[in-house]
Amino acid sequence: MDRDKQTTSSTKQKILDAALDLIASFGYKGASVRKIAKAVGIRESAIYNHFKNKEEIFASIMQNLFVSPLDEFFTKKPPQIYAKRGKIYLLEFAMNIKILSFDSRHEKLFRIILVELMQNEKIRQIFLQKFFDEYIKHLSNAFFVMMQEGLIRSGDPLLMAQEFFAPLFYFRLHTLLLRMDDKSTTSLSTIFEKHVEFFWEGVAISS
Amino acid sequence: MDRDKQTTSSTKQKILDAALDLIASFGYKGASVRKIAKAVGIRESAIYNHFKNKEEIFASIMQNLFVSPLDEFFTKKPPQIYAKRGKIYLLEFAMNIKILSFDSRHEKLFRIILVELMQNEKIRQIFLQKFFDEYIKHLSNAFFVMMQEGLIRSGDPLLMAQEFFAPLFYFRLHTLLLRMDDKSTTSLSTIFEKHVEFFWEGVAISS
DNA sequence: GTCTATACACTGATAGAC
DNA sequence: GTCTATCAGTGTATAGAC
The missing domain is CATH 1.10.10.60 (Homeodomain-like)
Known part of the structure; x- marks a missing residue:
C-alpha cells in the first residue's frame, strides 16, 4: 500500500x-x-x-485555466480542411461553447478568469489572446475557406469571425451570470443553435 | 464666503x-x-x-454606476417612433456605445462593474437587467417595428436584438481591455460602424 | 472637520516541537 | 507532514483632543 x-x-x-x-x-x-x-x-x-x-x-x-476544449477543436478540426462543411462546422463550434457553458468545472474556471480579469494583467493578456485573437483568427480562416467554396457571401472574414463569435461569448456570459444565482437558464437552452441559424441566414448564398 | x-x-x-x-x-x-x-x-x-x-x-x-446615456437614448428616441429609420436608428445606437467605450469616465464605471460582477450580487442583478434584458427589449421593439415596416426580413425580434447587441458589447469589452494596458485601439476605431453595416446586410430586405 | 491614539480582526508567513 | 505558537502588516472603525 x-x-x-x-x-x-x-x-x-x-x-x-x-x-x-x-x-x-x-x-x-x-x-x-x-x-x-x-x-x-x-x-x-x-x-x-x-x-x-x-x-x-x-x-x-492558472496553468489549467485556459486549457480549453476549444483549442482542441481547432486542432482536431482545422478550418482549412473542415470549414467546407459550412454551417455544420459553425454548429459544431457553437456546440462546443454551449457544452462549456453548462459544464460546472469550466464554469468555475471561466468565473476565476472574470473575477481576476480587471485586476490581473497576466490573466487579461491570455484572455485577450484567446477570446479576441486566437479563436477569431481560426474562425476567420474558416470563413475565408467558406467564401472560396462559394458557401457564403464575400466580405471581411475577420469581421465575420467576430460577428459570429461575439454572440456566443455573450450567451456564455449570460449563462454564467444566471447560474451564479441559481436562476433558470431554460431561455438559453437552444440559443446557441438559433444563433448559428440566424447567422447562416445572413451570410449564406442561397442557391 | x-x-x-x-x-x-x-x-x-x-x-x-x-x-x-x-x-x-x-x-x-x-x-x-x-x-x-x-x-x-x-x-x-x-x-x-x-x-x-x-x-x-x-x-x-453605485448609484451613478448604471445611469447610462443608453437609457437616455431609448427615452429620447423610443423605438416605436424612430425605428422606422431602420439602419440609421441602429447606427445611432451603435455610435452611443462607441462613444461610451472611449469616454474615460464611463470606462471607469464599466471597469468597476466588471471588477465587482462576480463578487457582488447586487451589481450582477443590475448588470443582467441592463445588458441582457432592458436594452434587448428596447432593441427587440425596434426590430419588430422594422419588420412591420418591411425593412428587414421577418424572424424572432428578441433573437435579432441579442444578435445585434452582443457584438457591440464584445467590442466595448475589447476596447476596455486594450485601453487598460495602454494598448492601441486603432483596430477598433471603425468596428462599431462596420458591425452595423454587416448586420444590416444580413437582415435587410433588398428592394 | 481633522487630528492622534487606539482597539481589534484578519492577513500571509515562519520557527520549532512532535 | 502536521501541529502550536507567534510575528509583522493591513484592514475597518471609534474616542477624544483641538
Missing part, C-alpha cells in the same frame, strides 16, 4: 481543489490561506509544506 | 472621486479606507466624518 504517497498527493490536490472553489467565489485576495486550510481540514502552516507561498497555488491553478 | 461649506462638500466629493479611481483599479476590497484617505490627503478617521462606513462610500458610487 502506498497510502502515504496517496495521502500526500491527495492533500496537495485537495488544496488546489479548495483554492479553485474559493478563488471562484471570492477572488484571489478573498481566498485566504486560512480559508483554504480550513476547507481542506489542515492548519495554515501545513499549506506551506506543499506550496512555497500563496502565489504558487494561484500559479498552479 | 461660504468657504467652509465648499471645503466640506469638496472633501466629500474628493473622497468619492478617489474611491472611484481606486475601486476601478483594485476592486472594492482593494480600495482600502487607508488608500482613499491618502489619495484625498486626510487621515483615515476623517473619512468617517463624511461617510458612516466604507460601504456607504461604495453605495454612493
Whole structure:
C-alpha cells in the first residue's frame, strides 16, 4: 500500500481543489490561506509544506485555466480542411461553447478568469489572446475557406469571425451570470443553435 | 464666503472621486479606507466624518454606476417612433456605445462593474437587467417595428436584438481591455460602424 | 472637520516541537 | 507532514483632543 504517497498527493490536490472553489467565489485576495486550510481540514502552516507561498497555488491553478476544449477543436478540426462543411462546422463550434457553458468545472474556471480579469494583467493578456485573437483568427480562416467554396457571401472574414463569435461569448456570459444565482437558464437552452441559424441566414448564398 | 461649506462638500466629493479611481483599479476590497484617505490627503478617521462606513462610500458610487446615456437614448428616441429609420436608428445606437467605450469616465464605471460582477450580487442583478434584458427589449421593439415596416426580413425580434447587441458589447469589452494596458485601439476605431453595416446586410430586405 | 491614539480582526508567513 | 505558537502588516472603525 502506498497510502502515504496517496495521502500526500491527495492533500496537495485537495488544496488546489479548495483554492479553485474559493478563488471562484471570492477572488484571489478573498481566498485566504486560512480559508483554504480550513476547507481542506489542515492548519495554515501545513499549506506551506506543499506550496512555497500563496502565489504558487494561484500559479498552479492558472496553468489549467485556459486549457480549453476549444483549442482542441481547432486542432482536431482545422478550418482549412473542415470549414467546407459550412454551417455544420459553425454548429459544431457553437456546440462546443454551449457544452462549456453548462459544464460546472469550466464554469468555475471561466468565473476565476472574470473575477481576476480587471485586476490581473497576466490573466487579461491570455484572455485577450484567446477570446479576441486566437479563436477569431481560426474562425476567420474558416470563413475565408467558406467564401472560396462559394458557401457564403464575400466580405471581411475577420469581421465575420467576430460577428459570429461575439454572440456566443455573450450567451456564455449570460449563462454564467444566471447560474451564479441559481436562476433558470431554460431561455438559453437552444440559443446557441438559433444563433448559428440566424447567422447562416445572413451570410449564406442561397442557391 | 461660504468657504467652509465648499471645503466640506469638496472633501466629500474628493473622497468619492478617489474611491472611484481606486475601486476601478483594485476592486472594492482593494480600495482600502487607508488608500482613499491618502489619495484625498486626510487621515483615515476623517473619512468617517463624511461617510458612516466604507460601504456607504461604495453605495454612493453605485448609484451613478448604471445611469447610462443608453437609457437616455431609448427615452429620447423610443423605438416605436424612430425605428422606422431602420439602419440609421441602429447606427445611432451603435455610435452611443462607441462613444461610451472611449469616454474615460464611463470606462471607469464599466471597469468597476466588471471588477465587482462576480463578487457582488447586487451589481450582477443590475448588470443582467441592463445588458441582457432592458436594452434587448428596447432593441427587440425596434426590430419588430422594422419588420412591420418591411425593412428587414421577418424572424424572432428578441433573437435579432441579442444578435445585434452582443457584438457591440464584445467590442466595448475589447476596447476596455486594450485601453487598460495602454494598448492601441486603432483596430477598433471603425468596428462599431462596420458591425452595423454587416448586420444590416444580413437582415435587410433588398428592394 | 481633522487630528492622534487606539482597539481589534484578519492577513500571509515562519520557527520549532512532535 | 502536521501541529502550536507567534510575528509583522493591513484592514475597518471609534474616542477624544483641538
